[in-house]
Every structure is written in C-alpha cells, then in structure tokens.
Amino acid sequence: MNKEVIGKLRRILPSAAVVEDETELLVYECDGLPLFKNRPDLVVFPRTTEQVAQVVRLANEYRIPFLPRGAGTGLSGGALAVEGGIVIELQRMNRILSIDIENRIAVVQPGVVNLHISQAAAPYGLYYAPDPSSQMSCSIGGNVAENSGGPHCLKYGMTTNHILAIEMVTARGEIIRLGNPAGEPIGLDLVGVIVGSEGTFGIVTEITVRLLPKPQAVKTLLAAFHSVEECSQTVSDVIAAGIVPSALEFVDAKTIEAVEASVYKAGYPLDAVAALLIEVDGFREGLEETSNAIVEICRRNRAYDVRVAKDDEERAKLWLGRKGAFGAMGRLAPDMITMDAVIPRTRLPEVLVAIDRMSERYGLGVANVFHAGDGNLHPLILFDSRYQDQVEKIFGMSEEIMKLCVDVGGSLSGEHGIGYEKKDFMDLVFTEADLNTMMRVKQVFNPDGLLNPAKIFPSRRGCTEIGKHTTTSTAEIGKKVEAILLGSPQKVQH
Amino acid sequence: MQMEAIIKEQAQRPPLYLDCIHCGLCLSSCPTYRVLGSEMDSPRGRIYLMRAFDEGRAKITDSFVEHMFRCLDCRACETACPSGVHFGHMMEEMRGTIVEERPAPWIARIVLKHVFPYPWRFHLASRMLQLYRASGIQSFVRSSGLLHRLAPRMARAEALMPDIEFERGVTLDTHYRAEGRKQGTVAFFTGCVMNSMMGPINRASVRLLTAAGFDVMVPGEQICCGALANHAGLRDTAKGMARTNIAAFPVQKLDAIIINAAGCGAMLKEYPLLMEGAAEFSSKVKDITEFLASTRIFERLKNPLDQRVGYDDPCHLIHGQGIKSEPRKLLKAIPGIQFVEIEGADQCCGSAGIYNITQNELSMEILDRKMEKIQKAEIDVLATGNPGCIFQFRYGAKKFGMKLEVVHPVELLARSLGDSNEHH
C-alpha cells in the first residue's frame, strides 16, 4: 500500500489504529465464511464518525476500495475484501450512547454487540427483539447491513422492523442522517433501503433501535419426533391453528449430537430424528391454553416426547443449545458452511430428503437446524478444507441446494445475505430488469463502486459499467427506490 | 476420560486448531478483544494465526509474538466455545514453540527461569522486596518519579507489589491433626507465591481443613507448580517442576491434594497434558473451595460477619476448572453475610499470572472496567481465590481510592470459625 496513504491515515487516526503488518492482516482475510479469502491491504480502527468519514474521503481521493466490517461473523462473505483495499473495522465504536426508557429507544454505535443492548435495557424491563444465533458476538452494524433475523423474528420481525434512524457515512464521505427516531419516517423511508444493503450503500455509524417491553410470560416447549415428516407436519399444523409462536425451530439428529457434546448441552433427546423448539409469549392469561394446544398438536403428530421448560433456567439452556448449534459443528468436522435459503413450509419434508440424498452422493455430512416457522432453511455442510476435492464438492453441492430451493418456489437467502458467496445465483431468481433496477439504486449510493466492491450482483455486471450506459434521471431512480421499498426482494419473508 | 488416554489420542489426532470452526461465538467473551476490538487479539484470530503458522502461511514475527503473549490465558473462550476448542493447551504449545525460536520477554524469562523454580531464591527475592518496602526507599522512589522516567513498566509492576506478610506463616509445619473425628488425610500444596506472600491465607486454609476433620500434611519437597513458566512458553522448565512435585506427594495415602491458588490448581490438574505418568496425581488435586464444599465445614461456620461481600471468579477456577458454585455456596453459608453478585464476575481482571507486568497498559484498561463494576456493587469486601487477582484488585482499589478489603474466600471462612487469632 502506498506509503503516502498510510501516512495520511496516521494523521486521521492514532498510529496503532492503522494496521499494515502482514501477519495482522492475515486474520482479516475472511469473515464467518472462511471458504473465501483475500487479504486486505490495510485495516483501520476508527472511534468516531468523523474519522470514518475522513478515511472514506481519503480512499476516494486515491481510488482505493474500502469496506466496513463488524464482528466478522457474516456467513456470506460480506466482509471479504475481494479487491483488497482498506477494511474499516467498527468494533471500537462500541458504546451504547443512550437508552430512552419512556420512548423505548436506544441509540448505539455500530460496534455494539447485539446481546449487549438487551442486557443494558434489561433493568428497565426492555429488550431488543431480533436475536440472531450469533447475538453474543455479532455487531448491530452488521445486523443492519444484513437485515439479520433470529428465532424470535417469526413473531417480531427482522432487523428492519426495529431500526428507527441511522447516521451514515456515504460512499463519498458525507455524513448523513436518515429516518426519524420519534417514529414514522418523513419523506422517503431510506432507512429501509439501507437495512439489508450489505455494507454496499454506506457505513452506518450510529443506530437508533426500538426496544420492546419484555413479554409478561413465556413458555418454551421441546418436542421430539421419530420422523421428519411428522415434525414438519407439526410446524404446519401449529401455524394453521392460528397460533403465532414467537419461535419455531427445527433441529435434526446430527445437530443434537453436536450440541449435546458441547458446553451448551441442553438436554435435547439423543434418539430423536428431529425435534422442535417452540416458544409462545405474551400475556400470562391464555398462554397456558396456547401451550396446551401446541402440546396437543405435537402429540397428534406422534411426538414421542414433549417437554415444557419448567423454569427460566431450563428455558435459557434450551436456547443456548440452539444458539450454539452452528459453532458446535466443529465437533463433527474441521470446516462447515452454513447454507441459507427460504422454502415454502409445506415443501420441507421433500427438500430435506433431497438434501439427504445429495449428502450421500457427495459424501459430505449435512446437519439441519433452522427457523422452521418461516421456512428459513440452514443446511450445514461439513467438510475439511485441507482437501481440495472436498472444497470443490462444496461448491457443487451448495449450488445444487440453492437450485433445489428455488425450484420448489423458494429463494436465495432468509437472513445471511447474498454477499460474495451467492452473487452468481442471483440470476436464478431475478430477471435482467429486476437486477438492473437494483443496480441503479446501488448506483445512487455507491456511484464509484469503491465501497465493498464485487458483492451481491453476478460477476459479469460491473457496477461502473452500468453507470456508463444509463442515463436514468434522479427522479426515475427515486421511483425505483420507492418500488423497492414496497417489497424487499433480497429478503423473502413468509 | 483418563488424561493419559487423551494424550495418546492427541499424538494421533489431527491438529487441535481444526476444532475451531471460525464461528466467532467466543469473541465477546475475550477480555483482550473486548478492549481492543481487533481480530488478532481474539481467540478466533489467535487460532487462525496458529493454523497459518502450522501451514506455513505465517511466520513468528514480532507482531505474531505480541498477539500470542497478549492473550491472558484466562480461557473464557473455552467456556464460550461450542466446538470445545482446547485453547489453553494450544496456546501453551504455541508459546513453547515461540520460546524455542525466540527468547521470551526479558522480565518473564529471568523471573520464571531463574527465580520461581527455586523456593529459596523466591524467598530471598520476596525478603528483599520486604526490606525495600520497610526501608522507606520505596516511597522515595515512588515520589521522585525516578522509576517512572527510567522504566515505566517496572514502576507499575512495583506498585503491584503486595503487602507482604513475610514474618507470619511463611513456613508451615509438615503435619496438622484433624479436629474432632477424623474424616481422612489430605496434603496441602503451598504454592510459591502463596507461601511467601500470602502466609495468612495458607494458615487459614490449613485451619479450615483440620476443622473439617482432615489431617493435613505439607510435603517439604514441593516447589512452584510451574504454571507461570508454562504460560510463558518455558515448557521444559515446567516439566521439570511437575516431575519434582509429583515425586513429593505420597499420592496413594491421600484423599486429596488441596490447593488454594486457582492458577496453580488448573496447572496441577493439567500435568497430564504436559507429561506422562501424572494422571493419578492430578486426579487427586482439588481446589480448596471445591473440597470444602463437600465436607462438614458448614456446621463450623458460627461467627457472624456483618458485611457486604462480593465474589470474583478467578479465570483459572471458573474457566480452567469449571468451579463456580462452590465458593459462592461456602461464602453464603457464613452467618450474617450479605452476599452480592457482581456484574461480570466471570470476566478476567487482567492480572493473569505476570500479565500485569508484561502487558501493563492493556491489563490496566481491563482492570479499570472491572473496578467500575465493583464500585457499582457497593461492597465492603471482595473475595477471590487467586493470588494474582488479589494483588490486582488491591492495586485497583488503591488506584480508584476505594475502601475495599480484598481477601481470599478462605480468610472469611476462617474468621467465621471463631476462636481464631488470625486477623488481617
């Protein structure tokens, strides 16, 4: 990297906040998806919005690609420095700036850990609802970028439903504020555009989130089944009965094996072929009946063991087990990739059977643990990256799984984003016109393509390319933005 | 599983770093990552570097060494990791390799290699320390700022020096008889730091053990457990110390080997990872709180203690040995005590062996965060079961101008025994 640039960066930031050492850069060559690696040229650690803006302006001046990074738990390669350049690491901007109890909002910096918001709000009986399984580590900035979900998003909605306002450094280094902390947005709701833009529309430097009062009562159930069909049927029946569970999670036998061997041992039944973790919450009154109704549905579908957690401790354990599930896969194989796709709930059994066959054909183990309530599938494919043939198989198998999900009427991502991993699959679900529209929106926010390049869109279309050929007026783009707001094409929710 | 079996398995098994699946769930449990927010100062990043080194993609450069030694070896990451990564063991091996290739930081090297393994040298060193304090030179040096200008690290290390209880109880007798009906026989591991700097703690420990009905023997040939050397990567030195210790204890005749320093306890329990033939010895090792909680000591806690008392988990107790409830259970059994749970009690205080000397700035930042939480808890007494942590908290209390007594849990328990003339 250009010495002049490093010198200038060191004028913006303390010397130790600019990392250029090769060994240190090595750990930034990948995020939560180590299948793809590329070493950035520099990593910087700003503490203020102004510093972020200055770094961005400098990168613009020298035409250096740059990208934001949170905790690096992303699973689609969003924080991968595809073209090298500068990684802007936001983990030192990790302060909770204020909690407004009356209005139930919190203002936080992007590096704050998701779970820490709920912990800080707990004394006031409040919490931050979206709860990705990585919540003990992932940053709220990363959540905003990926529009992350979690088990409880079935009832409470994804990240986008909980973000009221943001401060953002644009791709050219201006500092802007979007949204309205007090409630309904005025003018265009651009916050909704930024949430889920995967770090390609700007760098979010401050976030106003909605807090919810903790539900008065919660009931958590664990139901064990001898077959996937019975388990899936239960999911459909619960929803058909008009019950709105706050969470409805599926775990299979392999997952149970890994979790039960780990520090997050939760007492999942080791002999089950599949199990459901079901939670309902709300007012104390009536909850018992709802819970009984669920037990009844499970039994009718031949669940051989249905347990209702008797206290908070048991509840917490059941959830820790679920949340540790991805990580526990290290017990079964040295490497894993977490697939993320959405399918219509009714197609669950056949898709799982097909994946099982694929697993046999490729000779790679697969575990399944996912948000069954909204059909958000997460096949975890196990492999060993030291063997090149296995790595190649991974690419083949993941592509087959994606195609399968799309074929049954599903989509590419439920919550982990497209990032680098799935950009070439976008053609499977979007038409040329769809993609062009999205790219024009990107053009507005990221006109030079320097911010987090080579993400989301199929490789053959460079973003700058489209800039050369289009003469779309700003008014037209505004309309497209609005069109996009009406439906969020990247994140299909059921 | 037998430790020996684990070792055999390890000889054939693939590298330990393969257990890490790069999920990042450990990140926020790591004290250095919480402060620095840099991947190379996180468990995941350190493992990544170890793997890169093994695969020939990284070399042992200055920065590599720095990030490995910046690790507190607190093992909070092991408690958080769903994949069951053996982080502590990997780190010790990595440091071993580093030390083979490059000398350890000089302070650590000299002290660990030339002082800690030899009880008499250590005693000598602490006697000199005591003299130094008594002579008043200390206050002169402190106020003149001489040390601050010459060697800031040494100056800070100097402030960490404990109030030495050298005269009282440096040497224990070799045998103590059980009070009342005898329940069994245990041996007491004195630990070098405890023995020379924390006499009253050792005496309180022995009193409690005899009060609980155990004969206590204190083998004279025992030496430092070797933990500090091992954490610093001096594996051969540590192995030699382990061998001497194992030979010093008549394991078959004992119900347990009791240790009151968490760091040493974790080390003694893990001798089998270091060498063969240590399994029987290690299986008998018990932390004093772990052991007492299973005895009839509860009936003996009679004297009331009317104070607000907090407890802080030493990393090598909670993460290293999985001991969390026993010390709390014991403390809560003291009549009249108001036990306060401190927020983040399971997080490292930043002392970790001699870390507060070798990585002072970071250690202080970690400590500051910790002291803020302790201040919030509004306690009179803080109990914690590891000498390094006790020093660190005493220093922290001084730095923050707090009126806080920092003790080992056994000291409070011994006070509650009554008829004691041991006070602080």
Ligand SMILES: Cc1cc2nc3c(=O)[nH]c(=O)nc-3n(C[C@H](O)[C@H](O)[C@H](O)COP(=O)(O)OP(=O)(O)OC[C@H]3O[C@@H](n4cnc5c(N)ncnc54)[C@H](O)[C@@H]3O)c2cc1C
């Ligand atoms: C074990 C495990 C479990 C997971 N469980 C879930 C789950 O249940 N639900 C779910 O949705 N996801 C889950 N994930 C995926 C991941 O945790 C989320 O995508 C999370 O939001 C990423 O946050 P991060 O801080 O790690 O971001 P990073 O990985 O660092 O970055 C992710 C993306 O966000 C961008 N970005 C980061 N910070 C900012 C910012 N301040 N402004 C703009 N862009 C930014 C980056 O450029 C990148 O494109 C899981 C991951 C793991 C490893």
Ligand code: SF4
């Ligand atoms: S939690 Fe365990 S598996 Fe996950 S990154 Fe940390 S050490 Fe690796």
Ligand code: SF4
């Ligand atoms: S042992 Fe402690 S300091 Fe070292 S990596 Fe693990 S959590 Fe961090």
